[in-house]
Amino acid sequence: MTTANSDPNHYDLLVLGSGEAGKFIAWTIAPKLHYRTAVIERRYLGGSCPNIACLPSKNFIHSANIVYDAKIAHTRGILDAAVEVEMMAVMERKREMVRGLMEMHEGKFRDFGVEVIWGEGRFVGNTNIEVIGEGGKRVLTADRIVVCTGSRAKIDDIPGLKEAKPLTHVEIMELDVVPTHLIVLGGGYIGLEFTQAMRRLGANVTVIEKNASVLKKEDKDISDALLGILEKEGVNFRTETIIKEVSGQSGTMVTLRGTAAGMPFEVTGSHILCATGRFPNTEDIGLEEAGIKLTGKGFVETDEDLRTSSQDIFAVGDCAGSPNFTHVAFDDFRIVRDVLLGKTAIDKRKSSRQVPFTLFTTPELAHVGLREHEALSIGIKFRISKLPMNGFLKTRTLGETSGFAKVLIADDDTILGFTALGVGAGELLPVVQLAMKRGLPYTDIAEMVITHPTLSEGLVFLFSGVPAKG
Ligand SMILES: Cc1cc2nc3c(=O)[nH]c(=O)nc-3n(C[C@H](O)[C@H](O)[C@H](O)COP(=O)(O)OP(=O)(O)OC[C@H]3O[C@@H](n4cnc5c(N)ncnc54)[C@H](O)[C@@H]3O)c2cc1C
C-alpha cells in the first residue's frame, strides 16, 4: 500500500458508485500503483449494466427472440414447434445470469485488492465522503476520488403518472406475467428494445412518442424502416402524441389521455413502461459542498481528462454526461487510467472519440459517425452508397433480409459515417470503425477478401457501390 496515512478511513483512491468506468479504474489502478482503493456501492455491484440494464435486457430479449423463431419455424420447414411462454422461467434465466455476473464481480474486487464498502455515499467536504450503510456511518477521506454514480429512469411530471406506479427498465424485467397490453411511453432505445421483446412474448404493445418519429436522432429512412418492421409484428405506434394525464395503476388497468397530432387521444392498457430518458444521479450527494460544478442539465462538469472543477476528483459515465453507453463508460475508464498513470494526455480525447452504438432490436440498428441528415445540415460534401440487406447474401440464408445499410464517403475517400439496419448489424461496426479511425480510404474495405457467406462480406458490395467522384 502506498498510503502513508495509517488512518483506516483514509484511501489513496475512492470510487463512488461501482459502474463500468469506476470499477475498471479501481481494478486497474489499485494493483498497478499499489493504491489503497475502495469502491462505495449502495446496491448494484458492478453498476447497472450487469444487474438491471444492458446484459439482463439482452438476456430477456434473447428469450423473446426464441419464442419468435419458434413461431415462424414452420416458414423454415420445421413443424410442431409449439411454444408456451413461462414468464417466471424467462426471468429466472435472467436472474441466474446476473448471479453469475455478481460472482464474477466479487472475484475481481477480491483479486485486484479493491475493498467494497456497501452503503449510500455522499460528499461532506472536498475529500471526504460519508457512507451510510448497514454497519452504520463512516466518514472516509481520499487523495483522489472518482464519481461514477450513473443515471436513473426519468419519470415525467405528468399528472397521475407517478401515482400509476409505472414500470421502468428495472421492474419490467421482474414481471412474472406477460402484460396483456403494454403501453410504452417513449420510442427511444429502451422503449423499442422492450417493445419488440414484449410483443414477441405475446403482449399487445402501444408505443407513445411525443416526436414525429421514433429514434429522433436517426435518419428518417432508418427510423421509418424500423417502425415499419415493428408494425408488421403487430406493434401500434402513436407519434406526435402528448400525454396530459394518467389514471389507474400499472399492473391492473392504466389509462393515458392527451392529444395525438392535435386530436384528442386516449389509450387503456394493463401496464405502462416509462422509457422517456435518463436523469443523472448527481443531486443530494453533496457535490456542491465539495466544490464540484454541475452543468445546466445536472451532469458533473468535466474537462477532456474527465477531471471535475476540483483537481483530484474525476467524474465518469452517465453522471458525467458521457453518451449513455457501457462501451463509452469503458472508454472513460481508459482516459482516467492514463491520467492517473501519468501518461501524456491525448488532445481532445473525450470529445473526439467514436461513439458507435447498436440498438438490439431484430433487425439490429448499428451506427457510427455522421448521419446523412447531419452531413446535409453542416453542408459537408459526401457520396453515398446504399445496399438493401438482401445484398448481404448471408441474410438470404437466414431468411432475414429486412433493412438496409448506407455509408457516407468524403471527397478524400475517407468514411464519414456508416449505418446498418439489419440482422446482426452490430457485428459490422468494428471493421468500419477501424478504417475510420485510421483514416483509410473506403476502397480498402471494398478491396478486402472477406469470407463468403458472412455478414461482413456484404461490406465489400456496399463500399464497392460508392459513386465515383463527380
Ligand atoms: C435497460 C437499459 C439497457 C441498456 N442497454 C445498453 C446496451 O445494450 N449497450 C450499452 O452500451 N449501453 C446500454 N445501456 C446504457 C448503460 O447501461 C449505461 O450507459 C451504463 O451502465 C452507465 O454506466 P455508469 O457507470 O455511468 O453508471 P451505472 O452502471 O448506473 O453505475 C452507477 C452505480 O453507482 C451506484 N450509486 C449511485 N449513487 C450512489 C451513491 N450515492 N452511493 C453509492 N452508490 C451509488 C449505483 O447503485 C450504480 O451501481 C442500457 C441502459 C438501460 C437502462
Ligand SMILES: NC(=O)c1ccc[n+]([C@@H]2O[C@H](COP(=O)([O-])OP(=O)(O)OC[C@H]3O[C@@H](n4cnc5c(N)ncnc54)[C@H](O)[C@@H]3O)[C@@H](O)[C@H]2O)c1
Ligand atoms: N442498445 C443500447 O445501446 C441501449 C439500450 C437501452 C438504453 N440505452 C441507453 O439508455 C439511454 C436511455 O434510453 P431511453 O430509451 O430511456 O431514452 P432515449 O432518449 O433513447 O428515448 C426517449 C424517448 O422518449 C421520448 N419521450 C420523452 N418524453 C416523452 C413523453 N412524455 N411522452 C412520449 N415520449 C416521450 C423522446 O422523444 C425519446 O424518443 C439511451 O439514450 C441509450 O444511450 C442504450
